[in-house]
Amino acid sequence: MENEGLRERKKRTTRGWIADVASGLFFEHGFENVTIADVAEAADVSKKTVTNYFPRKEDMFLDRQEDRLVELETRIRSRADGESVLAVMRSYQHELLETGHPLSGAIQAIEPFFRVVRQSLSLTARWREMGSEMQDRIASVLAEEVADNAQARLIGAAIGSALDTIYMIAVDRMLRGDALEDVRRDQVGVIDSAFAMLEDGIGDYGKK
Numbered sequence: 001m002e003n004e005g006l007r008e009r010k011k012r013t014t015r016g017w018i019a020d021v022a023s024g025l026f027f028e029h030g031f032e033n034v035t036i037a038d039v040a041e042a043a044d045v046s047k048k049t050v051t052n053y054f055p056r057k058e059d060m061f062l063d064r065q066e067d068r069l070v071e072l073e074t075r076i077r078s079r080a081d082g083e084s085v086l087a088v089m090r091s092y093q094h095e096l097l098e099t100g101h102p103l104s105g106a107i108q109a110i111e112p113f114f115r116v117v118r119q120s121l122s123l124t125a126r127w128r129e130m131g132s133e134m135q136d137r138i139a140s141v142l143a144e145e146v147a148d149n150a151q152a153r154l155i156g157a158a159i160g161s162a163l164d165t166i167y168m169i170a171v172d173r174m175l176r177g178d179a180l181e182d183v184r185r186d187q188v189g190v191i192d193s194a195f196a197m198l199e200d201g202i203g204d205y206g207k208k
Contacts, residue, residue, distance in 0.1 A: 015053045015063075018043050022060035027112060031061065031120040058126035061116065065130050068103060069137045072163075076141050085142065089159055090195040093166060097187050105170030106184045114171050135160030162194045 021043040025034045036057060040047045054060045072092075079088040096104040117123045139156025146152050169190050173183045 011053075014045070014049070018045065018050055018053055019060050019063040022054075023063075026061050026116055031116055031123055056126070058123050061123060062126055062130065064103065065133065069134060072134065073137055073141050076138065085155070085159065086195055086198055089163070090191065093163065093191045093195075094188070097184065097191065103167065104187070105167040106174070106180065106187050108174075108180055110171055110174050114175060131160065131164045134163065158198060162198055166191055166194050 018039065022034070022039045025038060025042060036047055036050050039060065040050045043050070050060075054063075059065065072089075075088050075092050076085055079085070093104075095101075097106060100107055102110070117127055135157045137156075138159050139153045142155055143149055143152040166187070170183055170187050173186075174180070
């Protein structure tokens with residue numbers, strides 16, 4: 001067991017090293033101008049090692065996705081008795097914001113990161129695909145709790161879309177050059193508004 005734990009730690013370290021080296025190259029040269037061979041050479045590993053950890057080049061830059069999915073699943077599964085999925089997801093979003101986590105979107109480093117994403121069609125496409133993966137992961141967990149698979153999918157889509165939108169509101173403001181402290185302050189209300197809408201429903205909003 002101890003050896004297995006050591007191997008897993010080494011794998012995580014290697015994966016993180018490759019992602020860090022690749023990101024540095026992407027920032028410097030642009031995503032489309034860097035090859036897997038370039039990353040392998042800079043990281044001092046073989047091309048096979050790179051592709052073993054990252055079958056898709058895009059995931060070297062967007063390398064937090066699996067951690068994000070695992071964390072969402074863990075939070076939902078480990079919620080307290082009587083605690084709703086929305087309550088635990090709201091709390092999680094506030095925690096990301098309070099700790100300055102990159103997945104809050106409200107960090108200074110998000111501006112150069114997202115400029116690289118938006119300059120690449122393949123990264124942009126992968127980003128959108130990751131949003132669908134998040135919705136699907138939430139739905140798959142909920143499907144174990146409710147008999148109606150359609151309901152699980154609808155709830156997963158609603159929560160996943162809300163989480164993605166909360167994040168992108170912060171990102172868009174950072175890209176516009178808004179002050180970080182203003183974005184962080186206002187995100188508290190964005191999170192609460194998003195989850196209030198999920199809890200209460202859209203209702204007759206917009207009715208004339």
